[in-house]
Amino acid sequence: METVYITRREHFNAAHKLWREEWSDEKNEEVFGKCSNKNWHGHNFELFVTVKGAPNPETGFVINLKDLSVIIKELVIEQLDHKNLNLDVPFLKGKLASTENLAIEIWKIINDPIQQAGGQLCKIKLVETENNYVEYFGGKEPY
Template sequence: MIYIQRKERFSAAHQLYNPSWSEEKNDEVFGKCANRNFHGHNFTLTVTVKGGINPDTGFVMNLTELKHIIREHVTDKLDHKNLNLDVDFLRGKMCSTEVIAMEIWKILEPLIAERGAKLHCVRLDETENNAVEYYGE
């Protein structure tokens, strides 16, 4: 088994806010992230794919093809958007980094499987200090 990775970046705004809670409770739990005017990050998305090496190409998966899949189906839809309001696959969901990573997995997993590889991990860095890894479990 060999693992390959592709990194992509996007900038986006979001808000952490539970509408069933009071404004005070949202402020207590989410702090500045509950800001009514939203806040933004420069995210780094790392997609790890695993599989055997194709003897004809020497690839687990063509990284150029992986780049196009990630951009078309994920980062082009997220970049310079308000994640809470503008992104169809996040609408109505808590836009935490954890939830975003899980939703990205749901999009990428079948597209990568169609190409004979397996999605191993979606890592989403929200800041240089905060990151989430999701393994589809």
């Protein structure tokens, strides 16, 4: 069977700051720069979820994109959109709200539902700015 990769794009807006309470203001500024702003800062995030698999012989789909969209919107976007990642998101509680950590936690949340829908989660790409993005492959080497 042929393996096909299919990607769904979603977006959300969220605020955060990179800050460690146990560090001084100076050390937070030194390590995190502008991202340590005490008054927070925000991003217009773009999320790309890539699923792989063999197309179903009856539908031609690796995964029904309607199902994938519902999984992402209900489990991720509704939890993150217009939220403060440091204060409002239970699955980030106790974690530094970096884009890297956010990508890992998104994977953990949607991996099982995607498998139940017939796909295999391959990659999370989370774009924070036009110049910065994270790709996460579930702790495995890509492809």
